Amino acid sequence: MITLNTYMDAPSHAKMELVAKSTDSKPIKIFDGRAIGNGSTLYEMDTKKIYIYDEDEHKWWEM
Numbered sequence: 001m002i003t004l005n006t007y008m009d010a011p012s013h014a015k016m017e018l019v020a021k022s023t024d025s026k027p028i029k030i031f032d033g034r035a036i037g038n039g040s041t042l043y044e045m046d047t048k049k050i051y052i053y054d055e056d057e058h059k060w061w062e063m
Contacts, residue, residue: 002027002042016040022047026060 002020014037020026022044029036038055051060 002031014040016053018042019045021045022049026051028058 002018002024014035016031016034016036018027018031018041020042026042027036036053036055038053040053042051042053042060043049044051050063052063053060
């Protein structure tokens with residue numbers, strides 16, 4: 001269960017704020033039909049960990 005809290009558009013950039021459980025697969029490149037932009041964040045509600053998305057590497061980094 002991943003929830004999209006915020007979706008901000010800018011001319012070729014989409015920054016998302018996602019909330020999920022640690023057991024959910026972290027989305028890569030696209031979520032809900034939209035590209036995941038560099039700097040998007042994912043908060044794991046059960047572990048309280050925060051991840052930031054690296055668009056070049058297509059990877060979530062723990063903060």
